[in-house]
Amino acid sequence: MENYKAIKLLSICIILFFSTSIAEASTEDFNIRDYGAVGDGQTLDTEAINSAIAAASKAGGGTVYFPTGTYLSYSIRLKNNIHLYFDQGSVLKAAGKGDGGQYDDPGKGAGNQYQDYGHSYWRNSLIWGENLNNITISGPGIIQGENLSRGFYASQKWDEKGIPAGNLMWEGGGNKAIALKLCTNVIFKDFTIIKGGHFGILATGIDNFTIDNLKIDTNRDGIDIDACRNVHISNCTVNSPNDDAIVLKSSFGLGFARATENVTITNCQVSGYDVGTMINGTYQTKEGHLVPDQEGPTGRIKFGTESNGGFKNITVSNCVFDRSRGLALETVDGGLLEDITISNITMRNTTNSPFFLRLGARMRGPDGVAPGELRRVSISNINVYNADSHFSSIISGIPGHNIEKVSLKDINIWYKPLDSAQVQIQKKVPEHIDAYPEPAKFGVMPSYGFFVRHVRNIEMHNINVYHLGEESRPGIIFDNVQDAELHNVDIQKAENAAILQLEDSGDIEILNTEGIKNQTQKEAATKSFG
DSSP: OHHHHHHHHHHHHHHHHHHHHHHHHHTOEEEGGGGTOOOEEEEEOHHHHHHHHHHHHHTTOEEEEEOSEEEEESOEEOOTTEEEEEOTTEEEEEOOTTSSOOOOOOOSOOOSSSSOGGGTOOSSSSEEEESOEEEEEESSOEEEOTTSOOGGGOOSOBOTTSOBOSOSOOTTOOOEEEEEESOEEEEEESOEEESOBTEEEEEESOEEEEEESOEEEOSSEEEEEESOEEEEEESOEEEOTTSOSEEEEEOSTTSSOOOEEEEEEESOEEEOOOTTTTTTTOOOOOSOOOOTTSSSOOOOEEEEEEESSOEEEEEEEEEEEESSOOEEEEEOSSOEEEEEEEEEEEEESOSSOSEEEEEOOOOOSSTTOOOOEEEEEEEEEEEEEEEOTTSOEEEEOBTTBOEEEEEEEEEEEEEOOOOTTSSOBOSSOOOOTTSOOOGGGGOBOSOSSEEEEEEEEEEEEEEEEEESSOOOSOSEEEEEEEEEEEEEEEEOOOTTSOSEEEEEEEEEEEESBTTBOSEEEOSOEEEEEO
8 A cells, every 4th residue: 555655646746847847838938138138118129039039049949038028129030830929018129220120121022023022022021931841920919110111101201293202211111011922830829019111010821820819000911821722710800001901812922823822810909090090099180191092091901902913712801901902802903803702891981992803814923814704702790980082892894804793792882972962983894804993093983882893693682772962873783794793782873963874794693672663674784773
């Protein structure tokens, strides 16, 4: 019996010893203060931070710990198996031109002109990594990028032609808060980015990427997911009045076309209030917005503009748009945009088209590539209030290249009034086949609810559209549309205007639609209903 007790006691001690050892090993931190970081917001801490990362890498990986303090830094170089942890009260501050150093050289880059400068280089960033595995950045701290360039639009002055005056980026400057290229198994969680430069996050060619519970209040793009696979974005709040909040792209920045695919975006909020006012909780709108296209607050979720590789197998659900542009799905550089499901979205104070689906032929990429395809898109359970009616909702392909198989279900939209005496309503909407895709480029649309052109096989079921004041335009225009269903559609009729107007469109089934008797228009026709 005594031997049994001794063996049992020894076993317990061994278990406790190994449990403690494992716990100690798993919680070992590489505290940047142990490597010389000061954290007073004035002393340059770049070398100390990179020394802590190098030490962690030499040990096979580990957590590089940022305790409370403000750490002034130029480029931080990630390595394999590194976890940057920003504790409560810690601030990583991007150093400026006069702080005694410079950001890393941009590097070789993409080697082509098929995308803008920001999408072509990664190393001139506050935090960057290339060809890495197992990277985590987390914790409740803050990344402050006020000294990062906003790219071509960092200047606060415009010349008489409306072109940004001055600035690109000071020599040795940086233009992104975080940039990753060709990495796998990446996690971003819980931190805040304030004024992230041209991109708060630029992820190019990343596989297995989780972004959760970030707060981003920034002066250009919030999160850019470019040519990435297996991405999960959840519980994020992004305020970006001057550019897009969460944007999926598929540029030629890697030197080849690669689709962005297998992506979920859920439980997120995007907005276009003044920079900094989301973080401080005031949500102000007094500041003039220097949007690159000068067309008002952006702050939306978008697929495109860069679209060489296309977009596949993507869901967007349970998201809130507030004082931003609407949802944009664009493929204009030859990529496929297909198998997309969007559901449970609310939008309020939408500053252009609630829905903008665009298949175009800008073709910014290698020669010999054909225009892409946009197909198999399902949008359902959407509520939109106080949308700008200048542009309606636009679903538009180009001649010879139709958008195909679009389903719109259970959608309610309230459009704010249009002062028709103050604007020029388009009688014939230009095609703009090779133009930059943006609703305002088409001018004021001739319909206030939906403008649908070069589309084959579209379902519109349980759709309600209202105008909140005087309106003189038709509710819906179909132009070169084939095989459409309007079931249980209620379009508030404008005085002296049709509910539905067809132009060279046929095989249109109308059922239980307010103001129009049940019928099928088989032959292609130009006529009005209601």
